[in-house]
Amino acid sequence: MNTRERFLALMNFEEVDRNFIWEFGYWAGTVRRWYQEGLPRVKGLPEDIPDGTGLFAECAGVPRNRETAPDVHDYFQMDPYLVRVPLNIGAYPPFEVKVIEDHGDWYIWQEWDGSLRKELPNRTTLPTIIGGPVKDREDWERYKAERLRPSLEGRLPDNWPQLVAEYKTRDYPLGLGQLHGFFGTPRYLMGVENLLTKYYDDPEMMRDMNNYLADFWIALFDGVLKEVEVDAAFIWEDMCYKGGPLISPEMFREFILPGYKKLTSFLRDHGVNIILVDCDGDVWKLLPLWIEGGVTAVYPFEVAAGMDVVEVRQAFPKLGMMGGIDKRAVAQGKEAIDRELEAKVPFMLEHGGYIPTIDHMVSQDVSFANFKYYREKLNQLIKEHAQRRHRG
Amino acid sequence: MPDYLARLAEGVRSGNQELVVQTVEEALNAGLAPEEILSRGLVPGIQALGQLFKDGQAYLPEILISARAMKSGTEKLRPYLASKDIPKKGTVVIGTVEGDMHDIGKNLVKMMLESNGYEVHDLGVDVTADSFARATREVNADLVAASALLTTTMTIIPDIVKALEEAGLRKKAKIMIGGAPITREFADEIGVEGYADDCASAVDEADRLMKLAA
Numbered sequence: 001m002n003t004r005e006r007f008l009a010l011m012n013f014e015e016v017d018r019n020f021i022w023e024f025g026y027w028a029g030t031v032r033r034w035y036q037e038g039l040p041r042v043k044g045l046p047e048d049i050p051d052g053t054g055l056f057a058e059c060a061g062v063p064r065n066r067e068t069a070p071d072v073h074d075y076f077q078m079d080p081y082l083v084r085v086p087l088n089i090g091a092y093p094p095f096e097v098k099v100i101e102d103h104g105d106w107y108i109w110q111e112w113d114g115s116l117r118k119e120l121p122n123r124t125t126l127p128t129i130i131g132g133p134v135k136d137r138e139d140w141e142r143y144k145a146e147r148l149r150p151s152l153e154g155r156l157p158d159n160w161p162q163l164v165a166e167y168k169t170r171d172y173p174l175g176l177g178q179l180h181g182f183f184g185t186p187r188y189l190m191g192v193e194n195l196l197t198k199y200y201d202d203p204e205m206m207r208d209m210n211n212y213l214a215d216f217w218i219a220l221f222d223g224v225l226k227e228v229e230v231d232a233a234f235i236w237e238d239m240c241y242k243g244g245p246l247i248s249p250e251m252f253r254e255f256i257l258p259g260y261k262k263l264t265s266f267l268r269d270h271g272v273n274i275i276l277v278d279c280d281g282d283v284w285k286l287l288p289l290w291i292e293g294g295v296t297a298v299y300p301f302e303v304a305a306g307m308d309v310v311e312v313r314q315a316f317p318k319l320g321m322m323g324g325i326d327k328r329a330v331a332q333g334k335e336a337i338d339r340e341l342e343a344k345v346p347f348m349l350e351h352g353g354y355i356p357t358i359d360h361m362v363s364q365d366v367s368f369a370n371f372k373y374y375r376e377k378l379n380q381l382i383k384e385h386a387q388r389r390h391r392g
Numbered sequence: 393m394p395d396y397l398a399r400l401a402e403g404v405r406s407g408n409q410e411l412v413v414q415t416v417e418e419a420l421n422a423g424l425a426p427e428e429i430l431s432r433g434l435v436p437g438i439q440a441l442g443q444l445f446k447d448g449q450a451y452l453p454e455i456l457i458s459a460r461a462m463k464s465g466t467e468k469l470r471p472y473l474a475s476k477d478i479p480k481k482g483t484v485v486i487g488t489v490e491g492d493m494h495d496i497g498k499n500l501v502k503m504m505l506e507s508n509g510y511e512v513h514d515l516g517v518d519v520t521a522d523s524f525a526r527a528t529r530e531v532n533a534d535l536v537a538a539s540a541l542l543t544t545t546m547t548i549i550p551d552i553v554k555a556l557e558e559a560g561l562r563k564k565a566k567i568m569i570g571g572a573p574i575t576r577e578f579a580d581e582i583g584v585e586g587y588a589d590d591c592a593s594a595v596d597e598a599d600r601l602m603k604l605a606a
Contacts, residue, residue, distance in 0.1 A: 106493065196452050
């Protein structure tokens with residue numbers, strides 16, 4: 001099986017030759033640490049990437065304007081990347097990336113999507129989104145008209161015709177979607193606290209936002225799907241923390257679910273049957289709602305937030321999953337790694353529809369030796385499972 | 393006489409800012425004591441919401457609008473309360489640890505502590521261990537509340553414990569911690585007395601620590 005065939009079969013709970021050798025991602029600082037600890041530096045990382053930059057790995061897909069960690073990919077002989085269509089589904093024209101306030105030991109800058117992010121100078125940590133271009137309905141109407149026009153103009157790279165030709169003979173899975181979602185994108189536009197109160201303060205605007213984003217993405221995806229056959233769609237939310245969802249399931253049903261249903265229905269009608277949601281935190285309460293909204297797979301199942309992929313599999317036998325291996329166990333060492341992998345991986349591989357990876361970006365407290373041990377052990381479990389299936 | 397106190401509690405619980413401000417005004421005009429409006433009207437409202445949150449029946453939007461209504465009500469009362477000696481539960485220094493810029497959880501805890509009668513001094517984000525110790529001394533804090541979102545920044549918390557010890561403040565000031573990677577086990581391991589899972593539990597934990605100190 002090639003990577004594309006394996007992905008499609010696995011996410012449809014069909015037999016595969018073996019599972020994936022894939023990861024979710026790494027912080028740049030982690031890869032730099034590993035270079036010091038024995039990871040061969042062949043391609044290296046650009047010097048100007050701060051340690052707090054997320055480097056996407058294979059299962060997260062190679063998204064637009066995002067860095068990867070090629071030396072980790074090559075050293076561990078990972079399977080080819082899932083690729084995302086380089087379609088900008090956010091602000092166009094983009095905002096100017098610039099510093100708004102410089103406080104010396106921290107600063108606020110404007111990202112290309114207009115979100116305002118508070119960050120430390122060397123970006124050793126994740127930024128926090130404190131606001132964005134939309135504060136009220138007037139801003140939203142202007143933003144729609146100026147930045148979210150449902151046209152592909154300017155939203156695809158110049159080499160798009162070549163990419164279309166390449167995609168036709170591809171052996172890797174191709175996905176639609178970037179780091180955007182029906183909660184995730186409004187958060188870029190307004191900042192978290194403003195967004196959370198807006199559901200009460202201006203419910204009409206929030207309904208319009210959900211509906212407009214669904215129609216907007218459908219219009220863009222429609223243009224791409226006329227030229228390219230796509231295997232999967234990605235929605236990014238990050239709307240949960242360790243206490244559960246940021247908003248109630250009832251609020252999700254009222255304000256978010258209609259957009260999901262509209263978008264996923266369109267995607268299914270156009271042959272895109274695998275729809276994945278990326279959401280950190282404790283996602284238990286949202287899983288049934290996502291499934292109702294047409295989602296077929298979720299990742300990365302953060303263990304620190306109380307997620308256990310074995311329990312999720314028991315509760316949702318046909319939900320596709322990626323992730324679920326506790327990064328904290330990998331940081332601890334061999335015994336913890338053995339316990340974590342043995343408790344989850346054989347069961348999950350046996351039940352199908354699952355790709356094992358660490359439950360988020362690998363953090364800087366994970367040594368290269370530990371990651372190597374984890375990866376080799378996991379590869380061994382994958383190999384043994386495949387051999388058993390072939391024998392059986 | 394209308395039941396102003398019940399209306400205030402309901403206004404805060406449901407996050408109805410207009411109702412709260414209007415009812416505070418009416419209650420004052422009707423001759424209710426500002427202390428009573430606060431302690432028997434506004435505070436029970438935020439406590440009821442805190443309980444709903446702990447029971448999984450309220451979420452962060454409800455906490456935010458409820459705290460906003462509470463704040464509007466107390467601001468309306470402030471001129472009347474300023475001259476009176478309103479007892480506070482305790483003084484808290486709060487911040488997100490060094491290297492960490494995340495403040496939503498910290499802000500929610502601050503809102504809930506303030507709404508429940510604590511005087512809170514917010515040091516912001518990326519706060520060094522020494523800054524925690526300095527502020528604790530300056531405001532004579534009873535509690536130090538530290539938040540960390542990342543596995544890499546939670547390792548800073550033992551430095552705060554050490555800084556308070558070295559400043560000779562550890563006997564007086566209890567420490568409570570929270571954040572995505574933080575657990576009760578971690579708190580126990582590093583010798584920290586308090587741990588809270590969420591902003592509503594943080595109030596219970598602060599109350600518990602204040603009793604320990606008493």
